[in-house]
Amino acid sequence: MERIAVYGAGTIGSCQATLVIGHGLPCTVIGHSERGLERCRKSIEQNWDDLIAEGLATEGNKQAAMALVTITNDPAALQEHTFVFEAVAEGTEEKRAVYETIEQNAAPNVVIASCTSSIDAEILAGLVSHPERLLIAHPFQPVHMLPLVEVVRHEKTAEDTVTRTLALLETLHRQVVVLNRSVPGFLVNRFAQALFRESIYLIEQGVTTAADIDQAVKYAMGMRYASIGLLEYFDAVGFDLESAIAKERVPGPVRHPGAAKDGGGRAGLRQDRSGGGDGPV
Numbered sequence: 001m002e003r004i005a006v007y008g009a010g011t012i013g014s015c016q017a018t019l020v021i022g023h024g025l026p027c028t029v030i031g032h033s034e035r036g037l038e039r040c041r042k043s044i045e046q047n048w049d050d051l052i053a054e055g056l057a058t059e060g061n062k063q064a065a066m067a068l069v070t071i072t073n074d075p076a077a078l079q080e081h082t083f084v085f086e087a088v089a090e091g092t093e094e095k096r097a098v099y100e101t102i103e104q105n106a107a108p109n110v111v112i113a114s115c116t117s118s119i120d121a122e123i124l125a126g127l128v129s130h131p132e133r134l135l136i137a138h139p140f141q142p143v144h145m146l147p148l149v150e151v152v153r154h155e156k157t158a159e160d161t162v163t164r165t166l167a168l169l170e171t172l173h174r175q176v177v178v179l180n181r182s183v184p185g186f187l188v189n190r191f192a193q194a195l196f197r198e199s200i201y202l203i204e205q206g207v208t209t210a211a212d213i214d215q216a217v218k219y220a221m222g223m224r225y226a227s228i229g230l231l232e233y234f235d236a237v238g239f240d241l242e243s244a245i246a247k248e249r250v251p252g253p254v255r256h257p258g259a260a261k262d263g264g265g266r267a268g269l270r271q272d273r274s275g276g277g278d279g280p281v
Contacts, residue, residue: 002168005030005078005106007098008087009040009071012115015143016085018047021065022057022144023172028070028077037071044069047144078105083168085137087115095119096127103129111161113137117189120182121154132158137165138186139174150186152179 004020006013009031017040020027031037048065051057070077078084084102088094095114102112112134114124125131136152149169153162162178169176177187185193199213224233234242 001025001171002083002111002164003081003107004028004168005081005084006087007078007084007102008115009036010087010089011043011141012139012143013085013087014040014043015047015141016087016115016139017069017071018044018065019144019172021068022061024064024068025171026068026070028072028081030075030078031071031073033073037073041069041071047142075101075105078102078110080107082107082109083111083113083164085113085115090116090118092119092123092127095124099128099134109133111135111164113165115139117186121152121157122182125154125156131156133161135161135165136182136186137169140188147173147175148188149174149176150179150188151176152182152186154181 004025005028006016006020007030009029013029013031017027017029021044029037029040031040045062045066048057048062052059052062078101084106086095086098086102088098095116099112102110110133112128114134114136115138116124116136117138121134121136124136125134128134131154135154135157136150138150138152140146140148151162151165151169166176166178179186183190185191195217199210202208202213203210228236
Protein backbone atom coordinates (compact mmCIF):
# COMPACT_ATOMS: atom_id res chain seq x y z
CA MET A 1 0.00 0.00 0.00
CA GLU A 2 1.18 3.50 -0.81
CA ARG A 3 2.16 5.85 1.99
CA ILE A 4 0.07 8.91 1.21
CA ALA A 5 0.68 12.61 1.75
CA VAL A 6 -1.07 15.78 0.65
CA TYR A 7 1.07 18.84 -0.02
CA GLY A 8 -1.18 21.84 0.54
CA ALA A 9 -3.37 22.61 3.53
CA GLY A 10 -6.10 24.62 1.80
CA THR A 11 -9.62 23.59 0.84
CA ILE A 12 -8.58 20.96 -1.72
CA GLY A 13 -5.88 19.57 0.55
CA SER A 14 -8.13 19.29 3.59
CA CYS A 15 -10.87 17.54 1.61
CA GLN A 16 -8.32 15.21 -0.01
CA ALA A 17 -7.04 14.31 3.45
CA THR A 18 -10.62 13.75 4.63
CA LEU A 19 -11.08 11.25 1.80
CA VAL A 20 -7.88 9.36 2.59
CA ILE A 21 -8.39 9.03 6.33
CA GLY A 22 -12.05 8.23 5.73
CA HIS A 23 -10.84 5.05 4.04
CA GLY A 24 -8.78 4.09 7.08
CA LEU A 25 -5.44 5.12 5.57
CA PRO A 26 -2.86 7.34 7.31
CA CYS A 27 -2.26 10.69 5.66
CA THR A 28 0.32 13.41 6.18
CA VAL A 29 -0.64 16.96 5.23
CA ILE A 30 2.14 19.48 4.58
CA GLY A 31 1.33 23.18 4.95
CA HIS A 32 3.44 26.30 5.29
CA SER A 33 2.12 28.23 8.30
CA GLU A 34 0.80 27.48 11.76
CA ARG A 35 -2.38 29.39 10.97
CA GLY A 36 -2.88 27.35 7.82
CA LEU A 37 -2.33 24.10 9.67
CA GLU A 38 -4.95 24.98 12.27
CA ARG A 39 -7.40 26.00 9.56
CA CYS A 40 -6.77 22.69 7.79
CA ARG A 41 -7.46 20.67 10.93
CA LYS A 42 -10.69 22.59 11.56
CA SER A 43 -11.77 22.06 7.95
CA ILE A 44 -11.23 18.31 8.19
CA GLU A 45 -13.15 18.19 11.47
CA GLN A 46 -15.96 20.23 9.92
CA ASN A 47 -16.12 17.81 7.00
CA TRP A 48 -16.70 15.00 9.46
CA ASP A 49 -19.24 17.02 11.44
CA ASP A 50 -21.19 17.61 8.23
CA LEU A 51 -21.16 13.88 7.47
CA ILE A 52 -22.34 13.12 11.01
CA ALA A 53 -25.16 15.69 10.73
CA GLU A 54 -26.39 13.94 7.57
CA GLY A 55 -26.24 10.51 9.20
CA LEU A 56 -23.37 9.39 6.97
CA ALA A 57 -20.82 8.93 9.77
CA THR A 58 -20.58 8.67 13.54
CA GLU A 59 -18.53 10.45 16.15
CA GLY A 60 -16.54 7.24 16.49
CA ASN A 61 -15.76 7.33 12.76
CA LYS A 62 -14.55 10.90 13.14
CA GLN A 63 -12.29 10.18 16.08
CA ALA A 64 -10.77 7.13 14.40
CA ALA A 65 -10.14 9.09 11.20
CA MET A 66 -8.63 12.12 12.94
CA ALA A 67 -6.14 9.81 14.64
CA LEU A 68 -4.81 8.90 11.18
CA VAL A 69 -3.93 12.44 10.03
CA THR A 70 -0.67 14.25 10.65
CA ILE A 71 -0.69 17.97 9.83
CA THR A 72 2.67 19.71 9.80
CA ASN A 73 4.75 22.37 8.07
CA ASP A 74 7.90 20.21 8.20
CA PRO A 75 8.67 18.64 4.77
CA ALA A 76 10.87 16.07 6.51
CA ALA A 77 7.61 14.36 7.47
CA LEU A 78 7.42 13.21 3.84
CA GLN A 79 10.17 10.67 4.48
CA GLU A 80 9.23 7.24 3.08
CA HIS A 81 5.98 8.55 1.58
CA THR A 82 5.44 7.01 -1.85
CA PHE A 83 2.45 9.00 -3.16
CA VAL A 84 1.89 12.74 -2.80
CA PHE A 85 -1.18 14.67 -3.90
CA GLU A 86 0.00 18.19 -4.72
CA ALA A 87 -2.72 20.74 -3.91
CA VAL A 88 -0.98 24.13 -3.79
CA ALA A 89 -1.88 27.36 -5.60
CA GLU A 90 -2.00 27.47 -9.40
CA GLY A 91 1.42 28.91 -10.18
CA THR A 92 4.31 27.16 -11.89
CA GLU A 93 7.03 28.66 -9.73
CA GLU A 94 5.26 27.71 -6.53
CA LYS A 95 4.69 24.21 -7.83
CA ARG A 96 8.33 23.93 -8.95
CA ALA A 97 9.49 24.70 -5.40
CA VAL A 98 7.02 22.21 -3.94
CA TYR A 99 8.08 19.46 -6.35
CA GLU A 100 11.73 20.03 -5.47
CA THR A 101 10.86 19.72 -1.79
CA ILE A 102 8.88 16.53 -2.38
CA GLU A 103 11.66 14.92 -4.41
CA GLN A 104 14.22 15.84 -1.75
CA ASN A 105 12.23 14.43 1.17
CA ALA A 106 9.88 11.68 -0.02
CA ALA A 107 10.68 8.11 -1.04
CA PRO A 108 12.90 7.68 -4.13
CA ASN A 109 9.98 6.19 -6.10
CA VAL A 110 7.44 8.83 -5.08
CA VAL A 111 4.55 9.55 -7.45
CA ILE A 112 3.44 13.19 -7.57
CA ALA A 113 -0.21 13.64 -8.51
CA SER A 114 -1.10 17.28 -9.09
CA CYS A 115 -4.66 18.39 -8.34
CA THR A 116 -4.36 21.27 -10.82
CA SER A 117 -7.44 22.20 -12.81
CA SER A 118 -5.74 24.47 -15.33
CA ILE A 119 -2.03 23.78 -15.94
CA ASP A 120 -0.99 21.54 -18.82
CA ALA A 121 0.59 18.24 -17.75
CA GLU A 122 3.51 18.83 -20.13
CA ILE A 123 4.30 22.10 -18.34
CA LEU A 124 4.23 20.39 -14.94
CA ALA A 125 6.49 17.64 -16.27
CA GLY A 126 9.10 20.28 -17.00
CA LEU A 127 9.17 21.30 -13.33
CA VAL A 128 10.38 17.99 -11.88
CA SER A 129 13.54 15.89 -11.99
CA HIS A 130 11.59 12.68 -12.66
CA PRO A 131 8.72 13.52 -15.01
CA GLU A 132 8.00 9.84 -15.49
CA ARG A 133 6.53 9.80 -11.96
CA LEU A 134 4.29 12.86 -12.33
CA LEU A 135 0.75 13.16 -13.63
CA ILE A 136 -2.44 15.09 -12.92
CA ALA A 137 -5.19 13.67 -10.70
CA HIS A 138 -7.79 16.42 -10.82
CA PRO A 139 -10.63 15.97 -8.30
CA PHE A 140 -13.86 17.92 -7.89
CA GLN A 141 -15.07 19.79 -4.86
CA PRO A 142 -15.97 18.62 -2.34
CA VAL A 143 -13.21 16.09 -3.01
CA HIS A 144 -14.35 13.64 -0.32
CA MET A 145 -17.91 13.59 -1.72
CA LEU A 146 -17.70 13.83 -5.52
CA PRO A 147 -16.20 10.59 -6.85
CA LEU A 148 -14.79 11.65 -10.22
CA VAL A 149 -11.06 12.17 -10.77
CA GLU A 150 -9.56 13.18 -14.11
CA VAL A 151 -6.16 11.51 -14.51
CA VAL A 152 -4.08 13.29 -17.14
CA ARG A 153 -0.82 11.85 -18.39
CA HIS A 154 1.88 13.50 -20.47
CA GLU A 155 4.43 12.29 -22.99
CA LYS A 156 6.89 10.99 -20.38
CA THR A 157 4.47 9.54 -17.82
CA ALA A 158 5.49 5.96 -17.03
CA GLU A 159 2.91 3.18 -17.27
CA ASP A 160 3.80 2.16 -13.72
CA THR A 161 2.90 5.66 -12.52
CA VAL A 162 -0.52 5.41 -14.14
CA THR A 163 -1.03 1.90 -12.75
CA ARG A 164 -0.13 2.95 -9.21
CA THR A 165 -2.35 6.01 -9.42
CA LEU A 166 -5.36 4.07 -10.68
CA ALA A 167 -4.85 1.41 -8.01
CA LEU A 168 -4.81 4.01 -5.23
CA LEU A 169 -7.85 5.84 -6.60
CA GLU A 170 -9.70 2.53 -6.79
CA THR A 171 -8.86 1.92 -3.13
CA LEU A 172 -10.34 5.36 -2.41
CA HIS A 173 -13.48 4.34 -4.34
CA ARG A 174 -13.03 7.03 -7.01
CA GLN A 175 -14.49 6.95 -10.50
CA VAL A 176 -11.62 7.70 -12.89
CA VAL A 177 -11.36 9.00 -16.43
CA VAL A 178 -7.95 8.99 -18.14
CA LEU A 179 -6.77 11.61 -20.64
CA ASN A 180 -3.80 10.61 -22.77
CA ARG A 181 -2.75 14.25 -23.05
CA SER A 182 -3.76 17.63 -21.68
CA VAL A 183 -6.42 19.74 -23.35
CA PRO A 184 -7.68 23.05 -21.91
CA GLY A 185 -10.34 22.33 -19.31
CA PHE A 186 -9.64 18.59 -19.38
CA LEU A 187 -13.08 16.94 -19.76
CA VAL A 188 -15.58 18.22 -17.19
CA ASN A 189 -14.64 21.90 -17.20
CA ARG A 190 -14.49 21.79 -21.00
CA PHE A 191 -18.07 20.49 -21.11
CA ALA A 192 -19.15 23.07 -18.54
CA GLN A 193 -17.64 25.96 -20.53
CA ALA A 194 -19.47 24.83 -23.67
CA LEU A 195 -22.77 24.88 -21.79
CA PHE A 196 -21.90 28.21 -20.19
CA ARG A 197 -21.15 29.84 -23.56
CA GLU A 198 -24.44 28.62 -25.02
CA SER A 199 -26.33 29.76 -21.93
CA ILE A 200 -24.92 33.30 -22.11
CA TYR A 201 -25.77 33.46 -25.82
CA LEU A 202 -29.40 32.47 -25.15
CA ILE A 203 -29.70 35.10 -22.44
CA GLU A 204 -28.15 37.78 -24.66
CA GLN A 205 -30.58 36.88 -27.46
CA GLY A 206 -33.54 37.27 -25.11
CA VAL A 207 -34.56 33.63 -25.54
CA THR A 208 -34.88 32.90 -21.84
CA THR A 209 -33.63 33.85 -18.38
CA ALA A 210 -30.74 32.68 -16.25
CA ALA A 211 -33.19 31.18 -13.76
CA ASP A 212 -34.92 29.13 -16.44
CA ILE A 213 -31.61 27.89 -17.84
CA ASP A 214 -30.66 26.67 -14.37
CA GLN A 215 -34.10 25.02 -14.06
CA ALA A 216 -33.53 23.20 -17.35
CA VAL A 217 -30.12 21.95 -16.24
CA LYS A 218 -31.23 20.88 -12.74
CA TYR A 219 -34.49 19.16 -13.64
CA ALA A 220 -33.73 17.60 -17.01
CA MET A 221 -30.06 17.41 -18.03
CA GLY A 222 -28.70 17.04 -14.53
CA MET A 223 -31.13 14.30 -13.55
CA ARG A 224 -30.78 12.54 -16.91
CA TYR A 225 -27.00 12.44 -16.95
CA ALA A 226 -26.79 11.36 -13.33
CA SER A 227 -28.15 8.01 -14.48
CA ILE A 228 -26.90 7.61 -18.07
CA GLY A 229 -23.78 8.81 -19.84
CA LEU A 230 -23.98 11.45 -22.57
CA LEU A 231 -22.94 9.08 -25.35
CA GLU A 232 -24.93 6.21 -23.82
CA TYR A 233 -27.99 8.42 -24.06
CA PHE A 234 -27.42 9.34 -27.70
CA ASP A 235 -26.85 5.67 -28.51
CA ALA A 236 -30.14 4.79 -26.80
CA VAL A 237 -32.09 7.49 -28.66
CA GLY A 238 -30.76 6.32 -32.02
CA PHE A 239 -29.24 8.04 -35.03
CA ASP A 240 -32.45 8.71 -36.96
CA LEU A 241 -34.03 10.82 -34.22
CA GLU A 242 -30.81 12.62 -33.33
CA SER A 243 -30.14 13.27 -37.02
CA ALA A 244 -33.54 14.95 -37.34
CA ILE A 245 -32.88 17.06 -34.26
CA ALA A 246 -29.40 18.02 -35.48
CA LYS A 247 -30.75 19.07 -38.89
CA GLU A 248 -33.22 21.38 -37.16
CA ARG A 249 -30.60 22.76 -34.76
CA VAL A 250 -27.67 23.00 -37.22
CA PRO A 251 -28.93 22.84 -40.83
CA GLY A 252 -26.65 20.95 -43.17
CA PRO A 253 -25.56 17.37 -43.86
CA VAL A 254 -25.49 15.07 -40.84
CA ARG A 255 -23.09 12.17 -41.01
CA HIS A 256 -23.43 8.97 -39.01
CA PRO A 257 -20.49 9.24 -36.56
CA GLY A 258 -18.47 6.07 -36.19
CA ALA A 259 -20.96 3.70 -37.86
CA ALA A 260 -18.16 2.18 -39.94
CA LYS A 261 -16.33 1.24 -36.77
CA ASP A 262 -18.79 -1.22 -35.30
CA GLY A 263 -21.96 -1.13 -37.33
CA GLY A 264 -23.37 1.86 -35.50
CA GLY A 265 -23.26 0.47 -31.96
CA ARG A 266 -21.20 1.81 -29.09
CA ALA A 267 -18.74 3.67 -31.32
CA GLY A 268 -21.54 5.69 -32.93
CA LEU A 269 -25.28 6.24 -32.82
CA ARG A 270 -27.57 3.34 -33.64
CA GLN A 271 -29.33 3.48 -36.98
CA ASP A 272 -32.70 2.89 -35.39
CA ARG A 273 -34.26 3.22 -31.98
CA SER A 274 -35.16 0.06 -30.03
CA GLY A 275 -38.90 -0.33 -29.77
CA GLY A 276 -39.56 2.30 -32.44
CA GLY A 277 -41.95 5.23 -32.01
CA ASP A 278 -41.34 8.74 -30.84
CA GLY A 279 -40.45 9.82 -27.35
CA PRO A 280 -39.07 12.65 -25.29
CA VAL A 281 -35.60 13.81 -26.20
